[in-house]
Amino acid sequence: MRNEYVQAVLAVVRLVPAGSAVSYGDVAELLGSGGPRQIGYVMSHHGGSVPWWRILKASGHAPEGHEAEALLFYLEEGTPLLGAFSSYLRTGEGRWRVDLNTARWAPTDNDFDRIDIIAEQLERSLHRLSVADDGMIL
């Protein structure tokens, strides 16, 4: 995984505002590069420095193994939830998920501009790298 790609993904994730969320696939689509699994890879290995809980499965379920911690952030940010999150909070039992239909981030024109810039920078660096690789083959 190119570092440029990782940085681009993290840059997009940082734009997602508190109280909202997007799916892994959404991020890939906004970035115009890679797929949901690539975003998942980046988040699992480099997501620690960004609001990782705002990126979830398309179903609205929090990232594997981080449900409890993520739930605290959702409650804090007022992220719309579905299901038995309160009993999950008390007993650890019960299933819940983010109401992605309501919570899904709708980027403003300004946000789209920023995303375009990020995507464009990524394209440039990847193209440059591919040219360099060709040179190495000879």
Added chain:
DNA sequence: ATTCTGACTTGCT
């Protein structure tokens, strides 16, 4: 080239 793996997604029970 082939196969496996994964913080994924969609469609079908």
Added chain:
DNA sequence: AAGCAAGCCAGAA
């Protein structure tokens, strides 16, 4: 709502 199969994208062996 939950489980499963297949599809998907990149990287690693």
